[in-house]
Amino acid sequence: KAGVTQTPRYLIKTRGQQVTLSCSPISGHRSVSWYQQTPGQGLQFLFEYFSETQRNKGNFPGRFSGRQFSNSRSEMNVSTLELGDSALYLCASHRSGAGEAFFGQGTRLTVV
Amino acid sequence: AQRVTQPEKLLSVFKGAPVELKCNYSYSGSPELFWYVQYSRQRLQLLLRHISRESIKGFTADLNKGETSFHLKKPFAQEEDSAMYYCALRVNAGNNRKLIWGLGTSLAVNP
Numbered sequence: 001k002a003g004v005t006q007t008p009r010y011l012i013k014t015r016g017q018q019v020t021l022s023c024s025p026i027s028g029h030r031s032v033s034w035y036q037q038t039p040g041q042g043l044q045f046l047f048e049y050f051s052e053t054q055r056n057k058g059n060f061p062g063r064f065s066g067r068q069f070s071n072s073r074s075e076m077n078v079s080t081l082e083l084g085d086s087a088l089y090l091c092a093s094h095r096s097g098a099g100e101a102f103f104g105q106g107t108r109l110t111v112v
Numbered sequence: 113a114q115r116v117t118q119p120e121k122l123l124s125v126f127k128g129a130p131v132e133l134k135c136n137y138s139y140s141g142s143p144e145l146f147w148y149v150q151y152s153r154q155r156l157q158l159l160l161r162h163i164s165r166e167s168i169k170g171f172t173a174d175l176n177k178g179e180t181s182f183h184l185k186k187p188f189a190q191e192e193d194s195a196m197y198y199c200a201l202r203v204n205a206g207n208n209r210k211l212i213w214g215l216g217t218s219l220a221v222n223p
Contacts, residue, residue: 003155033211042215043156043198056210090156101148101211103156 002027004093004104012110018079021107025072025093031055032074033101034066037088046089049074078109086111114139116201118214125189126222133184133217135173135199144202145182146211147173151195159184159197169193189221 005024013019025032033056034046045058049068066076072093078085088108092101115138125131137143147159160168162175162182173184182199199214 035213043213045210045213048210092156100146100158100161101156105155 004091004102006089006091006104006107008107009105010108010110012112013081014112015081015083017081018077019081019109020075020077021089021091021109023074023076023091023093023104025074025091026102029093029095029102030072031094032068032072033092033094034074034076035090035092036060037090037106038086043090046076081111083111085109114201114203114212116199116212116214118197118199118217120217121215122218122220124220124222127191128188131186131189131193131219131221133197133199133219135182135184135214137180137182137199137201137212139180139201139203139212141204143175143177143180143182145173145175146200146202147171147182147184148198148200149195150198156198189219191221191223194219194221 007022031050033048036044046060046064047054047066048056052068063079068074088106090106091104094101117136119134145162148156149159150156171184171186173182175182196216196218198216201212202209203212
């Protein structure tokens with residue numbers, strides 16, 4: 001069974017730009033969660049999608065948004081990038097809500 | 113408030129020494145707790161969950177509801193145990209459930 005796939009693996013963007021990250025969950029998993037991981041803040045929950053609906057949302061500004069498609073693939077978008085958005089963005093898929101989380105390898109975003 | 117606290121950002125031990133990574137939680141409901149591990153250049157992955165009461169790679173963790181703790185222990189640390197460890201709490205959120213994460217503890221096992 002293929003694992004969680006995140007693309008791209010690395011991104012460099014400039015301040016003010018916007019970015020879209022993609023996550024393909026494990027086949028059969030309908031729940032996808034997104035996290036921001038930084039050395040200082042650890043793993044911070046962004047949002048969770050289940051059957052194309054956002055079920056939970058973390059404490060991030062509205063510049064961070066996401067969506068999920070009918071095939072359970074998910075995208076997250078960050079608009080008007082700031083230097084502080086530089087982080088590793090992780091996606092996790094679950095068979096059901098908050099079951100065991102299977103993580104992707106992440107997208108390393110650098111904002112310059 | 114629902115919260116997971118891992119008080120140590122970094123824990124350094126020598127090979128063969130016992131290791132304990134602390135995790136405390138705050139939750140008024142019935143807790144379900146997990147330990148996840150991230151080895152260098154690898155994905156974050158589940159290490160163990162309190163429900164299964166199993167030992168994985170020599171690690172065990174016991175849920176202590178009185179002390180609201182779920183500390184991860186291993187009697188003899190190995191160099192390959194060096195990794196980032198996260199404690200997570202599953203809570204009810206309305207009709208859904210979500211995971212609350214600690215900030216993680218970086219374990220360094222020195223030769």
